[in-house]
Amino acid sequence: MSLSMKAIVLTKYGSSEALQFREVAKPIPKDNEVLVKIHATSINDWDWCLMRGTPFYIRLLCGLLKPKVQIPGVDIAGEVVAIGKNVSQLKPGDRVYGDLSENGFGGFAEYACAPVTTLALMPKNMSYIDAAAIPHAAMLALQGLRDLGKIQPGQKLLINGAGGGVGTLGVQIAKSIGVENITGVDCSNKLDMMRSLGFDRTIDYQQEDFTENERNYDLILDPKTNRSIFKYLRVLKPHGTYVTVGGETPRLLQALFLFPIIRFFLKKNVLVLALKPNKDLDYIKELFEAGQIKPVIKSFYKLSEVPEAIQHFGEGNHQGKVIITLESNL
Ligand SMILES: NC(=O)c1ccc[n+]([C@@H]2O[C@H](COP(=O)([O-])OP(=O)(O)OC[C@H]3O[C@@H](n4cnc5c(N)ncnc54)[C@H](OP(=O)(O)O)[C@@H]3O)[C@@H](O)[C@H]2O)c1
Incomplete structure (x- = not known):
């Protein structure tokens, strides 16, 4: 050899x-x-x-x-x-x-x-x-949705930066959990692919800022984190949760340090994911074998x-x- x-x-x-x-x-x-x-x-x-x-x-x-x-x-x-x-x-x-x-x-x-x-x-x-x-993208998506986001069937979920690795696996994981109302945000040339994966609604971030509209979400999962945390809080329901998977460093620091204050005064959660690599590959294996993720x-x-x-x-x-x-x- x-x-x-x-x-x-x-x-x-x-x-x-x-x-x-x-x-x-x-x-x-x-x-x-x-x-x-x-x-x-x-x-x-x-x-x-x-x-x-x-x-x-x-x-x-x-x-x-x-x-x-x-x-x-x-x-x-x-x-x-x-x-x-x-x-x-x-x-x-x-x-x-x-x-x-x-x-x-x-x-x-x-x-x-x-x-x-x-x-x-x-x-x-x-x-x-x-x-x-x-391995990497699925663990980020699963741990963000399930461990931090505590996602439940029937909830309203938004994924920002949804056309990349985390978003495309995340939507399939959320559907397998029974989430039916999922919005995905990315650029226009990814929206058809995202709809074909199960996103119920898609938003082109170059045309619309979802934090400016009136919809409210139970959970936002964000692999991009490219705005002030307070903008995301605007479109979270009372007791809703914002989970950042990664993104711009000042925004991540804002989320880390302001989390206790936001929770106390606004009754909303802002959580930063710390990935545990490979922890849930067995869970993903079952979803893959059942044809629920690809x-x-x-x-x-x-x-x-x-x-x-x-x-x-x-x-x-x-x-x-x-x-x-x-x-x-x-
Ligand atoms: N928490 C941890 O422990 C940990 C560990 C490792 C990695 N990470 C993080 O996890 C994330 C991995 O995400 P990923 O693999 O899914 O990334 P990705 O494949 O790059 O996907 C991100 C998507 O966001 C889109 N995007 C760009 N600008 C946007 C905007 N303004 N609004 C909405 N969408 C936008 C990108 O598309 P266009 O650019 O074409 O628009 C792309 O489709 C990274 O942030 C990484 O740093 C976290």
């Missing part, structure tokens, strides 16, 4: 030119890890932020002047090819998927090592491509094209998830 592999290496912060397609040493699994031959991976906001070194907290987490992350890439789907000496839960040949964001990243490569606890067995009816689209994937790239794929994602040109397939491994 070769001791090297192809990977996308992040050499500095800046632009897509900082990402280089190189030959690097193949990782060796530690005692509690497995080595996965990656068949597909996907682009996430982490990759866009790491490539540019912004917002600033990315540098606090991943290296102030130079990235400590050598190989970015969050979601992986592939086949176990070697196991560490303490691993009994997985074996070579198992088809697995998972989110590496708490384990040093490394998804943009032919192989990655991951602790066995980070990975789950893929459902039998799931392709590697679907599997690469799911990721939206419209763009495919090769491993060598990761810089272009990240640029495409960052410019907001994508619908649902952007997938990287590893032809040499398929």
Whole structure:
């Protein structure tokens, strides 16, 4: 077996030119890890932020002047090819998927090592491509809707930035819970796709500011958080909840610090999601096996094209998830 592999290496912060397609040493699994031959991976906001070194907290987490992350890439789907000496839960040949964001990243490569606890067995009816689209975005959507949002059948839900990874999986998760009244906000070229997924109402943010209209929601799930928190509070019902999944740093800080005051005086909840990666992959597996969720994937790239794929994602040109397939491994 070769001791090297192809990977996308992040050499500095800046632009897509900082990402280089190189030959690097193949990782060796530690005692509690497995080595996965990656068949597909996907682009996430982490990759866009790491490539540019912004917002600033990315540098606090991943290296102030130079990235400590050598190989970015969050979601992986592939086949176990070697196991560490303490691993009994997985074996070579198992088809697995998972989110590496708490384990040093490394998804943009032919192989990655991951602790066995980070990975789950893929459902039998799931392709590697679907599997690469799911872990990060589905956990954000599920934990935002169910754990923080306490979403209930019959409630009125709005998802802002609904045409990306979180929104397109989030609407399907909410429908599976029995939510019937779901509004999605995104740009005009994504609205048809969003309606086909089950959004009951769609809003083009370039034409209409939903925080200015008179509708009231039980829950707002927001992967974009691009306005003052007080604007969102305007369109929440009494005791309604606003959950931010991510977005502009000043808005996130506003949500974090003002939450107790808003709750006390306005009787509404403003909550910031802290993702627990891979925690609910079993829940998602059941939904997938029952045909209740299917990721939206419209763009495919090769491993060598990761810089272009990240640029495409960052410019907001994508619908649902952007997938990287590893032809040499398929
Ligand atoms: N909480 C945590 O622990 C945690 C961990 C990791 C990541 N995150 C966050 O989770 C989020 C991931 O979301 P995602 O994967 O769904 O992102 P995404 O795929 O980029 O989707 C965001 C969508 O919002 C749309 N959009 C842009 N501007 C908008 C506006 N003004 N109003 C409404 N929609 C707008 C984008 O489309 P156009 O640009 O084409 O308009 C895009 O379709 C990110 O914010 C990330 O930072 C959170």
